[in-house]
Amino acid sequence: EVQLVESGGGLVQPGRSLRLSCAASGFTFDDYAMYWVRQAPGKGLEWVSGISWNSTIGYADSVKGRFTISRDNAKNSLYLQMNSLRTEDTALYYCAKGEKWELLSSLDYWGQGTLVTVSS
């Protein structure tokens, strides 16, 4: 059974940093693309970043230059380093698995999310 468990969320002041983690199990992690998607309270889904099996990376314009996605295939883990956080980054952050190895793949399994609140 595929499981994705996010951690690392919390309350942080504007301008500070936070690192999210996603522990994956139930599939061969290094064979698939992985993604971060966020959802602000009461709002829609926003694609944040993705990383292919061979570490090709993409970012949404809203986070480019501030967020860094990475993966550790030995630890079956996905990460999102978030710097220079803004109040508009407040959201529930989901980790999701791609249904194939490339960034063009759909997101076929999702975690339950970790909440990031940026406020002074």
Add this chain to the structure above:
Amino acid sequence: QSALTQPASVSGSPGQSITISCTGTSSDVGGYNYVSWYQQHPGKAPKLMIYEVSNRPSGVSNRFSGSKSGNTASLTISGLQAEDEADYYCGSYTSSNTRVFGTGTKVTVL
């Protein structure tokens, strides 16, 4: 990276069919057959319903179908049931090697 355009709400009676549209550009929906659809019930994580325009993952009811014409993709739900009441989002691969979601559609079963 503008969000794809979806109607804010669609409603139908049990047993009816409804269609949700998803309009993008030639740089996303129109340029690639990598359109997907997600169902999200309140307080839950999204669930993949359709991938690559018209393919259903294992376990998804055949009442759900997808199609695309030009820059617009569509999700049709046939034989509408109470459990289909949820938010639905389309998503597409883009020419920038990124992905983009739609604005979301609330489906109400009358």
